[in-house]
Structure formats: C-alpha cells, structure tokens
Amino acid sequence: MDTQLDAAAARFPGRLRADAASGCRLHRLLLHPAAYLLYISFFHWGILSSATRFVGLANFRTLFAQPLFLHSLVTSAYYTAVMIPATVLLSLGIALLLKEGLSKRRGAIWRGAVFLPHVTPVVATAIIWVWIFNPQFGLANFVLTSVHLPALGWLGSVNWALPAVMIDSLWHSLGLYVIIFLAGLASVPRDLIEVARLDGAPRHHIFRRIIWPLLSPTTFLVVLLATVNTWQAFSQIFAMTGGPHGGAGGPAYATTTDAVLIYQTAFIYFNFSLAAAMSTILFGIIMTLSLIQKWISDRVVFYR
Amino acid sequence: MHLRLRRMAHQVLVMAVAAVFAFPLYWVVVTAFNSHGGVFSIPPRFVPAFHTGAFTYVLTHTSWLRYMANTVLIAGSTVVLVIATSAMAGYALAELRFRGSSFLFLMTVGVMMLPTQALLVPQYAVALHLHLLNSYAIQIIPFAASTVGVFLFRQFFKSLPREYWEAARIDGVGHLTYIRRVALPLARPAVATVALLTFIASWNQFQWPLIMTSSHSVQPIEVALSHYMQTFQANWRKLTSAVLLALAPIVVLFVLLQRHIVTAVAGRDSGVNR
Amino acid sequence: MARVELKNATKQYGNGQAPAVSSADLVIDEGDFVVLLGPSGCGKSTTLRMIAGLEALTSGELWFDDRLVNGDPPDRRNVGMVFQNYALYPHMTVEQNLSFGLKAARTPKAEVRQRVAEIAHLLGLDTYLGRRPKELSGGQRQRVALGRALMRRPAVFLMDEPLSNLDANLREQMRIELARLHGQLGITTVYVTHDQNEALTLADRVVVMESGKIRQCGSPAEVYGQPADTFVAGFIGSPGMNLWTAGWDDDGKSVWLGGRAVCLPRSYLPVLEDLGPSITVGIRPEHLGLFRTGADVEVVCQVEVLEQLGSHTQLHAEVELAGEDRARLVARLDAAFAVHSGEKLVLTAPSGAVHLFDAESGRRVDVDQRSLAGALVR
Numbered sequence: 001m002d003t004q005l006d007a008a009a010a011r012f013p014g015r016l017r018a019d020a021a022s023g024c025r026l027h028r029l030l031l032h033p034a035a036y037l038l039y040i041s042f043f044h045w046g047i048l049s050s051a052t053r054f055v056g057l058a059n060f061r062t063l064f065a066q067p068l069f070l071h072s073l074v075t076s077a078y079y080t081a082v083m084i085p086a087t088v089l090l091s092l093g094i095a096l097l098l099k100e101g102l103s104k105r106r107g108a109i110w111r112g113a114v115f116l117p118h119v120t121p122v123v124a125t126a127i128i129w130v131w132i133f134n135p136q137f138g139l140a141n142f143v144l145t146s147v148h149l150p151a152l153g154w155l156g157s158v159n160w161a162l163p164a165v166m167i168d169s170l171w172h173s174l175g176l177y178v179i180i181f182l183a184g185l186a187s188v189p190r191d192l193i194e195v196a197r198l199d200g201a202p203r204h205h206i207f208r209r210i211i212w213p214l215l216s217p218t219t220f221l222v223v224l225l226a227t228v229n230t231w232q233a234f235s236q237i238f239a240m241t242g243g244p245h246g247g248a249g250g251p252a253y254a255t256t257t258d259a260v261l262i263y264q265t266a267f268i269y270f271n272f273s274l275a276a277a278m279s280t281i282l283f284g285i286i287m288t289l290s291l292i293q294k295w296i297s298d299r300v301v302f303y304r
Numbered sequence: 305m306h307l308r309l310r311r312m313a314h315q316v317l318v319m320a321v322a323a324v325f326a327f328p329l330y331w332v333v334v335t336a337f338n339s340h341g342g343v344f345s346i347p348p349r350f351v352p353a354f355h356t357g358a359f360t361y362v363l364t365h366t367s368w369l370r371y372m373a374n375t376v377l378i379a380g381s382t383v384v385l386v387i388a389t390s391a392m393a394g395y396a397l398a399e400l401r402f403r404g405s406s407f408l409f410l411m412t413v414g415v416m417m418l419p420t421q422a423l424l425v426p427q428y429a430v431a432l433h434l435h436l437l438n439s440y441a442i443q444i445i446p447f448a449a450s451t452v453g454v455f456l457f458r459q460f461f462k463s464l465p466r467e468y469w470e471a472a473r474i475d476g477v478g479h480l481t482y483i484r485r486v487a488l489p490l491a492r493p494a495v496a497t498v499a500l501l502t503f504i505a506s507w508n509q510f511q512w513p514l515i516m517t518s519s520h521s522v523q524p525i526e527v528a529l530s531h532y533m534q535t536f537q538a539n540w541r542k543l544t545s546a547v548l549l550a551l552a553p554i555v556v557l558f559v560l561l562q563r564h565i566v567t568a569v570a571g572r573d574s575g576v577n578r
Numbered sequence: 579m580a581r582v583e584l585k586n587a588t589k590q591y592g593n594g595q596a597p598a599v600s601s602a603d604l605v606i607d608e609g610d611f612v613v614l615l616g617p618s619g620c621g622k623s624t625t626l627r628m629i630a631g632l633e634a635l636t637s638g639e640l641w642f643d644d645r646l647v648n649g650d651p652p653d654r655r656n657v658g659m660v661f662q663n664y665a666l667y668p669h670m671t672v673e674q675n676l677s678f679g680l681k682a683a684r685t686p687k688a689e690v691r692q693r694v695a696e697i698a699h700l701l702g703l704d705t706y707l708g709r710r711p712k713e714l715s716g717g718q719r720q721r722v723a724l725g726r727a728l729m730r731r732p733a734v735f736l737m738d739e740p741l742s743n744l745d746a747n748l749r750e751q752m753r754i755e756l757a758r759l760h761g762q763l764g765i766t767t768v769y770v771t772h773d774q775n776e777a778l779t780l781a782d783r784v785v786v787m788e789s790g791k792i793r794q795c796g797s798p799a800e801v802y803g804q805p806a807d808t809f810v811a812g813f814i815g816s817p818g819m820n821l822w823t824a825g826w827d828d829d830g831k832s833v834w835l836g837g838r839a840v841c842l843p844r845s846y847l848p849v850l851e852d853l854g855p856s857i858t859v860g861i862r863p864e865h866l867g868l869f870r871t872g873a874d875v876e877v878v879c880q881v882e883v884l885e886q887l888g889s890h891t892q893l894h895a896e897v898e899l900a901g902e903d904r905a906r907l908v909a910r911l912d913a914a915f916a917v918h919s920g921e922k923l924v925l926t927a928p929s930g931a932v933h934l935f936d937a938e939s940g941r942r943v944d945v946d947q948r949s950l951a952g953a954l955v956r
Contacts, residue, residue: 094321097314097317097318097321098321100314108562108563108566109322110318110319112558112559112562112566113325114321114322115562115565115566116325116326116329116555116558117325117328119504119558120551120554120555121507121510121525121526121529121550121554122508122510123510123529123530124525124547124551125328125329125547125551127529127533127543127544127547128329128331128332128335128547131335131543131544132328132331171325171328174325179566231421232420232421232422234421234510234511235510238514239510239529239530239533259421262425263424263511263515266425266428267428267515272425272429275425276426279423279424279426282421283423286422465665467663467665470659470661471659471661471665472679472682473651473652474631474632474658474679474727475653475678475680475683475726475729475730476652476653476654476679477653477679477682478682481682485682486669489669490668
C-alpha cells in the first residue's frame with residue numbers, strides 16, 4: 001500500500017524490515033498529521049467537498065478577530081497557571097508525606113489509594129464530581145454549609161466553574177506526579193541526608209539545600225508533563241461542562257479552554273479550517289512553552 | 305514520646321490524604337445503591353444502602369453490555385498489537401546496529417512530547433479519507449505502535465548482558481533463535497509492564513472515540529457514559545450505577561496488580577519494597 | 579586442536595584514541611595453555627575477543643592452523659568461550675544451557691543427550707542438570723559455563739577472567755580443576771587474567787601486555803627470571819621488582835649507583851660502559867637480605883615501615899639516589915626482624931639477582947655471566 005514505507009524498510013534485511021517498518025508506520029501516523037495540520041490551516045477547507053481554496057492567513061485573521069477565541073486562550077492560560085503550581089506543590093507535599101511510611105508494607109496501600117484515581121476513566125469520575133458539585137444536593141455545598149460558609153454555584157456559576165474542574169483534574173492527576181516524585185526522592189542518596197542530620201541540620205534546611213536541588217530534574221519533568229497535559233485537557237472539562245450535561249463550554253464560556261473550543265469548532269460547527277488554524281496555534285504555544293522550560297531547566301536544573 | 309506523637313499525627317495525615325483520594329469512588333458506590341429519595345436527602349447518607357433497583361436497570365435495559373464488549377475488544381487487541389510491535393522495534397533499536405538507529409530512537413522519544421490534542425483535526429481528516437471512521441480499526445490501529453512501549457522494550461533489551469548474545473554467537477545461534485529462546489522469555493516483566501499500561505490507557509480513551517465514532521456498535525464505555533449523561537439527566541442512581549460498571553474492572557485490576565502498575569509507571573526506583 | 583597465530587594484529591576503535599591492541603605478534607602452539615596477563619585496559623580481553631571473532635581486527639592477520647580466519651564469524655571458528663560473568667541463561671536449566679548451542683545447530687537429539695551426559699560427568703554436574711542457575715553456587719555456575727564452552731568440542735578454548743568472581747578459596751580450587759581439565763583434554767587454551775598467581779601457576783606460556791602491546795611472551799620462569807623490560811619486571815612478583823634509575827660511577831674499587839646508595843661489583847663495568855651514564859637496576863624484594871660480609875651487592879637505605887606478616891617481614895625503605903626524589907625499596911626478610919623506623923640499614927644481594935635495564939627504553943640488558951667472569955680474571 002505504501003511504497004515509500006516499503007522502500008525505506010527494504011533497506012534493512014529480513015527481520016529488521018519488520019522492525020523498521022513498524023517504526024516507520026509510527027512516524028507516519030504522527031508526523032504526517034502534523035504536516036497536514038499546517039497545510040489545512042492555510043486553506044478554506046471543505047472536508048468532504050472539493051471546494052478547497054487557498055486563503056493564506058485569512059483563517060488566522062478571522063480567529064484573532066473572534067473574542068471567543070481570545071477568551072479561550074485566556075481561559076487556558078488561567079487554567080494552566082493555577083494547575084501547575086498546585087500540581088507541583090501538592091504532589092511533592094504528598095510524596096514527602098508518603099515517603100516516610102513507605103518502608104513498611106502497609107505504606108503501599110496509601111500510595112495505591114492516591115494513585116488509583118489516575119488509572120480510572122476520566123468521564124466516569126467526572127460524573128461523580130458533577131454530582132458532588134451539585135448546588136442543591138451535592139456534597140461540596142453540604143460541607144461548605146456545615147462550616148457556615150456560603151454555598152456556591154459551582155458548575156453553574158461563572159467564577160466557580162473552572163475551579164470545580166480544577167479540583168476534579170487535580171484529584172485525577174496528582175497520583176501520577178506523586179509517583180514520579182516518589183521515584184525522584186528515592187534517587188536522592190540517603191547518605192547525604194544522614195550526614196546532614198548528624199551535623200544537626202534542621203529538617204527544612206535539609207529540604208531546601210539538599211533534597212530540593214537534587215530533585216530538580218524530577219521537578220522539571222513534572223512541570224513539563226503537567227504543562228503539556230493541562231493545556232490539552234479536554235475530557236473532564238467536556239464531561240463536566242462541555243457537552244452532554246448542558247452548558248456547552250460552561251456558563252458564559254467560563255470553561256471554554258482552547259482544547260474545548262477546537263473540538264466544538266471542528267465537530268459541532270464543522271468548521272475544519274478554523275479548527276485547524278486553532279490547532280496550529282495550540283501546537284505552537286505548547287512547543288514554545290516546552291522550549292522555554294527546557295531553556296530554563298538548562299540553567300536551573302542540577303544534573304548529577 | 306514527642307516522636308511517637310509525631311509519628312501518629314503523620315500516620316493520621318497520610319490516612320486522611322488517602323481518604324480524600326479514595327472518597328469519591330466510595331461515593332459512587334453509595335449513590336448507586338441509595339434509595340430513590342435517599343439520594344436527594346440533606347444531610348446526605350454516607351452509609352451504603354442496598355437498593356439495587358437502579359443498578360439492575362442499567363445492567364438490563366441499556367446497551368451497556370455492548371459497550372463493555374467493545375471496550376474489552378479494543379483494549380485487548382491494542383495490547384496484543386502494541387506488544388508485538390514494541391518488542392520488535394525495541395529489540396531492533398537495542399541490539400542491532402544499523403545506520404540511523406539512534407536517530408530513529410530520538411524521533412520516537414521526541415514524538416512522545418508532541419501535543420496530541422492539536423493533531424486531532426488532521427488525524428480526523430486522514431481517518432475520514434481512509435474510510436475508517438466509526439470502526440474498531442480506527443480505535444486500535446493508531447495506538448498499535450506505542451512510543452512508550454518501544455521505549456520500555458528498548459530499555460529492557462539494553463539491560464540484558466551483552467554476554468548472552470555473545471555466547472549465543474559463539475555457538476552459532478542466529479538472531480531469530482536467540483530472540484525466540486532467550487530474549488523474549490526473559491522479557492516477561494517488560495511484556496507485563498507494557499501490557500498493563502496499554503490496557504489502562506486504552507480502556508480510558510474518551511476524546512479519540514468521541515471524535516472518530518458515532519454509533520454504539522463500536523463505541524467504548526467512556527463515550528457511552530457521556531451518552532448516559534444525557535439519557536439519565538438527573539437520575540443520579542442510574543448514572544452512578546453506569547459509572548460503577550465502568551470503574552469496577554479497572555479498580556479490581558488495580559487492587560490486584562497495584563505493585564506492578566506502580567513499578568510500570570515509575571520504573572525500578574519508585575521506592576517499592578519487594 | 580588448533581594452532582593460533584596472530585600476525586601484526588591491531589585493533590583500533592575509531593575515535594582517534596590509542597589503539598586497544600597494536601601490532602601484536604603471537605604464536606600459540608597446539609595444546610598450549612597460554613595466559614594473557616596485564617593490568618586493566620592493557621588489551622588482553624580485546625585480543626581474546628579478536629581470537630573469538632567477537633571483535634574484528636582493524637589490521638593484521640589471524641590464523642587457525644593454516645586457515646586465515648579474519649573474516650570468519652565466531653561459530654565457524656569452532657571456539658568455546660567462558661565469560662567472566664558466566665552468561666548462563668537464567669530461565670533455562672543446566673541441561674538446557676548446555677544443549678542450547680547444539681540444539682540450535684540441529685544436532686540429532688541422541689547425540690546431544692550423550693554429549694551432555696559426557697560433559698556433565700566430566701565436570702561433576704550430573705546431579706545438577708535439572709536446576710536453574712540461580713539455584714547453583716558460584717563454583718557450580720562456573721562449571722556449567724565451562725561445560726557449555728566444551729560442548730561443541732572446540733579447537734580453541736577461550737577464557738575471560740573466569741575466576742575473578744569467585745572468593746579466594748574457591749578460586750584456588752577452580753585453578754586446580756582447570757589445570758586438571760587441561761591436562762586431561764589438552765585443548766589449546768587462551769586465558770585472560772590480571773592475577774599473577776593464576777598466570778604463573780596455570781600457564782605453559784605467559785604473555786604480558788601493557789597499553790595494547792605485548793611486552794613479553796615466555797614461560798613463567800622466564801617472565802619471572804628474565805623480564806624483558808621494566809614494566810614486566812615491576813608487574814611480575816608480589817611485590818614487584820625494585821627498580822632504581824640513576825647515574826653510576828667508578829671509584830676504582832666498586833661501581834656506585836646514585837652517589838653512595840647502591841654498590842655493584844666491578845665485574846659489571848664493561849657492560850655498564852656500553853650503556854651510558856645512567857642505568858636502571860632491578861633487584862627483587864625476595865633477593866634482598868640482611869647484611870653479609872663479602873656479598874656482591876650492597877644497598878644503603880633508610881627504614882620507613884616494617885610489616886610483620888607472620889611468615890616473613892616486609893620492609894619498606896627509602897634509598898637516597900642522588901638526583902632522584904624518593905626511591906623506594908621493598909625487601910622481604912625473615913620474620914622476627916627488629917629495627918626502628920628512621921634507622922639506616924645496609925642490605926645485600928647476590929650478583930645473580932641483579933637485573934640491568936636501559937635507562938631510557940626500559941629494555942632488558944643481558945648480563946652474560948661468562949663475560950663477567952672473564953672481566954674478573956682480567
């Protein structure tokens with residue numbers, strides 16, 4: 001079917017052919033669309049029809065004239081800007097907490113409990129959070145009112161819809177980062193910490209001067225992963241506010257992030273070229289952020 | 305004494321954190337089995353009742369079974385394919401020296417970093433043109449080659465002592481025989497790891513099937529749940545019953561294989577005590 | 579059984595580094611037990627792997643009998659190899675490990691079974707055939723590795739530091755086993771080690787290597803008694819030979835080295851005159867003894883440390899050679915020898931125990947005893 005594929009694979013003898021072919025196929029599926037993406041965004045593109053014409057930057061111009069698009073960028077930025085520090089701080093904190101108890105066999109249970117949400121399907125758990133955030137009967141408001149705080153509108157309110165989604169996201173994703181931090185903490189040589197303890201250093205000092213610097217590669221990894229994942233978060237936002245439960249995109253578009261908007265533009269309004277243009281911008285943003293982080297890490301992260 | 309208090313406080317804190325994480329799942333169970341009115345009571349009941357009405361309704365009156373079967377089929381096929389391709393590719397990259405092997409590997413790893421979300425539109429277009437929309441194939445094939453899988457297998461094969469292969473060479477054993485009788489049998493931990501990770505990822509797929517499929521004959525459970533959100537609107541008991549059905553297999557899998565899953569995600573230094 | 583010959587063999591890795599093996603010429607006769615000995619990085623393992631076919635020669639030739647085998651893959655050379663880490667397949671039983679190679683070559687089952695039984699009996703593995711490597715002790719695993727290498731009746735038997743992973747006692751036992759095996763089977767053997775004891779006890783011939791070059795190839799006695807250069811002299815022996823480089827002069831009665839430090843008999847004069855103003859003198863620690871009148875060679879030194887080892891005393895001292903920083907001396911003396919640190923001492927040695935080396939190249943200078951005697955008469 002694919003002669004180029006076969007030609008590439010044919011360069012390697014026998015067994016290698018199969019292996020090289022699977023490698024090639026992989027790249028096909030992932031690199032090809034990336035190029036295609038760039039291509040589409042410069043066209044006014046009827047996906048089925050042949051009414052495709054080159055419009056240059058028109059799509060992009062339309063986009064930037066749309067307040068909703070700019071709003072979605074802001075929303076995405078707001079979401080990420082809150083999620084990343086929260087993720088790093090909370091997961092590191094929990095990892096430190098769990099680390100002490102891990103030497104006993106029982107310790108594994110708690111770590112398992114923290115990690116469990118991460119392996120669950122997102123939509124399934126989003127549903128339960130919608131129920132928890134139900135303004136009248138949900139647990140969240142029940143807890144708030146029992147400590148004499150005002151009940152909130154949560155997913156129905158403009159200000160609290162996105163935070164509600166954040167809570168669900170944090171709950172779901174922290175487990176992964178906790179595990180990553182645990183692995184990172186385990187790689188800090190115990191000798192260094194013991195020497196410091198013998199020298200009488202207080203705990204927070206040990207943390208700041210020894211653990212934190214040695215943990216920086218792990219921290220960088222977590223920040224990078226978290227950034228890429230939160231910018232692209234879709235499933236839980238969609239499930240909680242985007243589609244089936246009404247309020248597409250949240251009250252006054254409060255939860256319409258870039259990813260959600262792309263989905264809506266492409267698959268609800270069938271405007272593929274605009275969606276492609278948006279995707280290109282999203283791609284660019286993420287790559288830029290990754291590169292910036294890489295650049296920062298080269299200066300700040302301490303690699304042994 | 306001071307130390308003991310500290311330890312106890314620490315333990316309580318750990319349990320509290322774990323409870324916070326586990327609680328919503330518990331809440332699913334409670335809600336699903338609650339009485340009809342009990343769901344809407346304030347203050348809410350925390351203890352599970354045993355009204356199985358809603359649960360059995362979901363089991364019998366929806367196409368839940370079909371969705372489950374779809375998911376199992378898709379996840380299972382993906383696992384098999386991923387293991388086959390990743391093992392081969394990983395072996396090739398680790399053992400065989402051919403021009404461009406490190407380049408290929410770098411590209412493989414680099415692809416892991418690509419924002420997949422942004423590529424959905426063109427990938428949809430590709431699928432459309434290949435007439436693969438709304439099929440099992442489109443949910444399996446793109447995931448049949450897994451970068452993580454290739455990476456894991458390569459790392460594993462690289463960790464095999466070079467002497468195994470050299471001893472085999474001296475005895476005149478060829479590549480294929482070596483793979484068949486030495487490398488693969490020893491690769492069981494890697495196979496298990498990749499299988500687990502792939503299965504979980506495939507089971508939890510939502511956005512991809514949402515975009516690529518439209519009929520319930522091929523859709524997996526996550527998409528099914530989003531349908532149920534519309535069907536069951538405010539009928540929380542039925543809705544959470546469906547959620548429970550979707551969660552149960554994964555939770556059971558997790559409880560049984562917890563240690564392996566954690567090692568799979570974090571590698572050998574995750575502080576797991578054997 | 580094969581005769582192995584390396585002609586001008588060189589192995590160069592492509593990074594512009596020094597060659598791992600350079601211009602090695604070596605002949606291994608049929609049935610010989612040859613040991614490649616040297617410090618880490620000297621090229622001994624690389625040489626072995628070239629013979630095995632696991633590394634290709636960058637230049638030069640490799641002959642098995644009268645066949646040029648440079649281009650042959652390992653299995654066509656009919657060699658057997660034992661690796662340092664045994665390389666036993668952990669998921670296979672002993673029997674499966676042994677039969678792996680033959681089975682892969684489609685040898686008929688009956689023959690395989692018979693061969694396995696033979697080898698197992700030879701190495702005392704009969705009762706372990708059903709076990710997996712992790713159920714075996716280090717020595718047993720070692721024997722399985724040996725067995726696997728012998729399964730195909732190799733023409734050349736190669737061993738890469740096989741005993742280094744064993745503890746001291748076991749190492750001695752296995753050494754004796756290996757010697758016995760070689761006596762019984764008589765296969766041409768090439769053995770790599772950095773341990774002198776193994777080399778000197780097992781070898782028919784020792785090949786001392788350093789930095790990719792062969793320094794000396796000879797019997798254990800030759801390598802010990804007539805080291806070809808200062809490296810071999812300092813490497814062989816535990817501790818190695820004392821080596822002092824300094825200028826010499828003649829005061830009419832005796833020849834002095836380095837001022838007034840070492841006194842050599844006048845009979846050495848003709849040889850020394852040919853060599854130039856400075857020379858390197860070597861004396862083994864075990865040949866130095868307490869002062870005896872009328873001895874040929876005298877060494878003046880200052881005591882630093884005495885080590886009482888039970889069977890003997892090891893003396894560490896400093897020799898003041900004019901112009902040199904600190905020349906060290908190690909002597910092996912009888913036990914119960916009491917002296918204090920800082921004391922000056924005169925040690926003596928018989929003239930036959932002196933080795934002379936060229937001060938610049940380090941190469942051995944042969945001192946013909948007869949010419950010495952002739953000089954005396956003169």
